[in-house]
Amino acid sequence: MTKLQKSIDKRNALIKATIELVNNNGFHATPMSKIAKMANVSPATIYLYFENKQDLVNQTYIEVKAKYTKYAFENYLESMSVEAGFELIWKRIADFKLNECKNAMFLAQCDNTPMIDEASRQEGIKHLQPLLDLWARGIKEGIIKPMSDYLLYAYSINPLSFLMISQKRGAFKLNDTNIQEAYESAWNSIRVINK
Amino acid sequence: MTKLQKSIDKRNALIKATIELVNNNGFHATPMSKIAKMANVSPATIYLYFENKQDLVNQTYIEVKAKYTKYAFENYLESMSVEAGFELIWKRIADFKLNECKNAMFLAQCDNTPMIDEASRQEGIKHLQPLLDLWARGIKEGIIKPMSDYLLYAYSINPLSFLMISQKRGAFKLNDTNIQEAYESAWNSIRVINK
Amino acid sequence: MTKLQKSIDKRNALIKATIELVNNNGFHATPMSKIAKMANVSPATIYLYFENKQDLVNQTYIEVKAKYTKYAFENYLESMSVEAGFELIWKRIADFKLNECKNAMFLAQCDNTPMIDEASRQEGIKHLQPLLDLWARGIKEGIIKPMSDYLLYAYSINPLSFLMISQKRGAFKLNDTNIQEAYESAWNSIRVINK
Amino acid sequence: MTKLQKSIDKRNALIKATIELVNNNGFHATPMSKIAKMANVSPATIYLYFENKQDLVNQTYIEVKAKYTKYAFENYLESMSVEAGFELIWKRIADFKLNECKNAMFLAQCDNTPMIDEASRQEGIKHLQPLLDLWARGIKEGIIKPMSDYLLYAYSINPLSFLMISQKRGAFKLNDTNIQEAYESAWNSIRVINK
DNA sequence: CATGAATGAGGATTCATTCAT
DNA sequence: TATGAATGAATCCTCATTCAT
Secondary structure, three states, X not given: OOHXXXXXXXXXXXXXXHHHHHHHHOOOOOOHHHHHHHOOOOHHHHHHHOOOHHHHHHHHHHHHHHHHHHHHOOOOOOOOOHHHXXXXXXXXXXXXXXXXXXXXXXXXXXXXXXXXXXXXXXXXXXXXXXXXXXXXXXXXXXXXXXXXXXXXXXXXXXXHHHHHHHHHOOOOOOOHHHHHHHHHHHHHHHXXXXX | OOHHHHHHHHHHHHHHHHHHHHHHXXXXXXXXXXXXXXXXXXXXXXXXXXXXXXXXXXXXXXXXXXXXXXXXXOOOOOOOOHHHHHHHHHXXXXXXXXXXXXXXXXXXXXXXXXXXXXXXXXXXXXXHHHHHHHHHHHHHOOOEOOOOHHHHHHHHOOHHHHHHHHHHOOOOOOOHHHHHHHXXXXXXXXXXXXX | OOHHHHHHHHHHHHHHHHHHHHHHHOOOOXXXXXXXXXXXXXXXXXXXXXXXXXXXXXXXXXXXXXXXHHHHOOOOOOOOOHHHHHHHHHHHHHHHHHHOHHHHHHHHHHHOOOOOOHHHHHHHHHHHHHHHHHHHHHHHOXXXXXXXXXXXXXXXXXXXXXXXXXXXXXXXXXXXXXXXXXXXXXXXXXXXOOO | OOHXXXXXXXXXXXXXXXXXXXXXXXXXXXXXXXXXXXXXXXXXXXXHHOXXXXXXXXXXXXXXXXXXXXXXXXXXXXXXXXXXXXXXXXXXXXXXXXXXXXXXXXXXXXXXXXXXXXXXXXXXXXXXXXXXXXXXXXXXXXXXXXXOHHHHHHHHOOHHHHHHHHHHOOOOOOOHHHHHHHHHHHHHHHEOOOO
């Protein structure tokens, strides 16, 4: 294992510990010392990789957000039809919320909280472009309702966060049937419905 | 003004300050001393009204959540038709998110964060029953899709939180057109659609 | 003892402890915790009286400098002759260096070190005006050499700091004979000498 | 360049960096890491040349002090008359304070501070002997007042430190006229004056 | 000889909470 | 009831020093 490799491992361990602890205890109640302990490093070591606590959280956010969008668009091709493309992306995102539950939880907490720098938030949004392009295409083709991206996201994608959190709290279980229902709700909320 | 009245004023001032500061700075970065200062009260006084910081936040949450549901069902009558009842409640909730923006922000932050006791969270959900009853009725009448309450809430109500936060961040502006679009998306996501 | 009185006592204890510890160990090697312990207060209490460590040292400097000049000009009257006035002030300053040794040591350390804010340094100089006025009078009367105040201070006053430090280090003892010799050297260094 | 040469270069770079940083920021606020960076060296390398931080500062002090006295006595011959010898040495010292300002500043800061070991301080004084001898000769010849070396140094040499610091702070400018005035004050403060 | 990474110990500062009044 | 002063226990962060390479 090279030195550089080892360094990346430490950085990853720190980010993983941050996610774990912030998820369970919140940003408040997550001291640097606990993060260090969980990552098996000295508190001082954190500062070799991150400027300060804020920077650690910002970078964790950016990293997780990038992983999220990468996952979402993994198999997506611009040559797909609007509906097929949307379904593919939507299901990938749903998968992410289920399989990468910790990452998804972390993002949900960041997104409703002033714990992330505005700059990092912007950085995190960047990679969502393919979805916006798909919607634009759908609108041009008369398949998707001509609405703001914010509305489209709010109704077709964001509900998955609520469901993921509800499931995490144990109040509710997402299964294949549910997922299909959810997908149809999402699609119906944004598609043009011919009466 | 009676003595009791004065006490309630102080309690209210504390709750208001808590909301304001948690909204702007997050739970971390909201010390008791700042809450006291904003409420024009000594730090020690907080402990006459609340057991500790956790209790203060819990009670703030419960109070805001109660205000939210009270607002939502203000003019609702069980005698209304399912669709009319849903539209009424939905628009009240949308109003709340717009007019009582600070309260709504606070709830959004609490709901995705481990800053509230599980018990207080349960307490907060209680008053949502009329909406659940309405949905049950809608399902029985074949108007609303037979889905879990969590799915119905996730798609028809929760998106408003996302929109409210986006608006607060300045990225997006909710106007009458938008609201109507949003309502239709909400309704289409849960209603039975006859092909 | 009133509450205010008690506060002033604590402030004084903190300033005294700061002088003592900085004298013995230097600004580096004087942690706030030690200052607190020596003043019999909690570390947190320091921050009720001073903004931070820098502020504590600045204010200590200003306070000691004020005490120094107050002592220097205690019995001085502007009606005195230049020579009598100078001798009086000089001897008061010499007394201060001997009797208020700790205070003098502290000033000497501050004056040759970047540990004090420039603003506080300026504040500390303020009260030296009577001496400068005396010198101006002496120059006008042809008794004192027409030189910059800095030169006059360097040769007639500042050497006492060197002597005080040497004595503190045990290398040398100031006694009445010495003091008189020192006074004459001081006076000869600034007076006009008729050949 | 030989290997040994390179080592000496590094040592010199470290000492230079120490002087620069301690002058500008004070001993507190001068971490080893900054010294290393300014000397273009790894922090660990410092420990190849010096035992620890204290040792680094001690040795820097001794080295600068040696340079100071070497400079002072450069052209001095014991065969010179007392007055000529004193003037020569005094002017060399004055030159040092002006031209080797950084070195002089560093010494001034060390001399009023507990940042140097007592042993190193003693080591630093050693090389001043020629001046003490000159004074002894002057006293025997009835030219210089029979006073302690400490008094002679305090009045004839030490004031230059005060002037150098004042100049560094921008409050005052030393020029040829000033220097001559200063020299005369110095000489008058220690010579025997015949009335 | 040289180093960059790593760290434990410690430092300044903050904060939830208490207590005498 | 109301408070301002006080504080011990953290918390974030720094730094002199070491060690594997």
